[in-house]
Amino acid sequence: MSQGVCKVVVLISGSGSNLQALLDASAEAGASFSVCTVISNKPEAFGLIRAAEAGVPTSVVNHRNFSSRESFDQALIAEIDQQQPDLVVLAGFMRILTPEFVRHYRGRLLNIHPSLLPKYQGLHTHQRALEAGDNKHGVTVHFVTEELDGGPAIVQAIVPIKEGDTPESLAKRVQVQEHVIYPMAVTWFAQKRLKMLEDRTQLDGELLPSCGAQVSN
Secondary structure: OOOOEEEEEEEEEEOOHHHHHHHHEEEHOOOOOEEEEEEOOOOOOOOOHHHHHHHOOEEEOHHHHOOOHHHHHHHHHHHHHHOOEEEEEEEOOOOOHHHHHHHHHHEEEEEOOOOOOOOOOOOHHHHHHHHHOOOOEEEEEEEEOOOOOOEEEEEEOOOOOOOOOOOHHHHHHHHHHHHHHHHHHHHHHHHEEEEEEEEEEOOOOOOOOOOOEEEEE
């Protein structure tokens, strides 16, 4: 990692609510990381406006302009690497990344997923948790590996499921916790407390359990 404040590139596709949480955290006095640029694969993404309002540079690598996933990811790598970041953070980036991309940033690529992984990889996680009759749900920050939503967990926030919950009501409560634990995980990395060792996560020199650190609500 470079000396001083950790440089973070954030990739988005949409509204950027987790991006906003990261921007807010990076603006706090004594923050250990800064968002050096925000890149979207969609030029209409509202998160680009959030970044601009925070004074953070933005760019667009439109996936529609590429004939293959591989050529898009090559262009995205080139755009990211211009910034020489210490960490790349996926914040609602709705693209399945190629193995080459993931390997290029191995150990410094984070994602957030709205379930208690390894449960409910993929989409529609809130609906699936309700349909399964679960009594708890949540969100996981994890390192990205070549397995979709399968990298080592860093931290999970547990959200109780309430009687009468809908996917929408559950999603709102989960999102509140997303905005807490994502800046937390990025800060751990920036402070050099967090690293990926093969298929495990190490925090403060100790290997974490497969679920990562857990925060209950």
